[in-house]
Amino acid sequence: MMLRKIDVDDEVYAHLEQAATPLVDTPNSVLRRLLGLDHDTSIPKPGQISPLANLVASGRLLAGQRLTWHRRNHKRTHLAVVTKDGRLRLENGTTHKSPSGACGAISGIAINGWSAWHTEDGTPLQALRDT
Incomplete structure (x- = not known):
């Protein structure tokens, strides 16, 4: 894979970083979203609201809240942030x-994320x- 440099306008990048739910971690993540290279970024269709979105809507999870997944066998902790759309x-x-x-994307295998995160x-x- 050949990498190419793309200059990102500082004002646009700063705005994206400061959004209520930040849209970027790097300029590359913005481009991956725009090009459809992320595998799980589609917006749920009406009637397909995710269970996580229900937790956000009910206030049991908050947009911007950090979650952790401690993998003792791998001696690694993964972090995730809840977005406003769940x-x-x-x-x-x-x-x-x-x-x-999210667990599958990290590990490459099926894992029950409800108990992991x-x-x-x-x-x-x-x-x-369950509450």
Whole structure:
């Protein structure tokens, strides 16, 4: 893969970084979204609201809230941020409509994201969904 440099207007980039739910981590993540190179960035159609969006709508999760996934065997902790539309934005800038989809994108295998992801106080998403 050949990498090319694209200059991003400072004013536009600053605006994107300061949005209520930041749209970018890097200029490259913006371009990946615009070109459709992220695999799970589609906006849910009416009637297809994700369970995470329901948690945001009910106030059990907040837009901008950080979640962690501690992988003891890999000695690694992954971070995600809840977006205002009820998705998880990973450290690489990709967004995922389900916690399990986010885990799969990181690990490459199927993992129950409802039990894997926790709020910063240690509450698993499963507990928030079941309340």
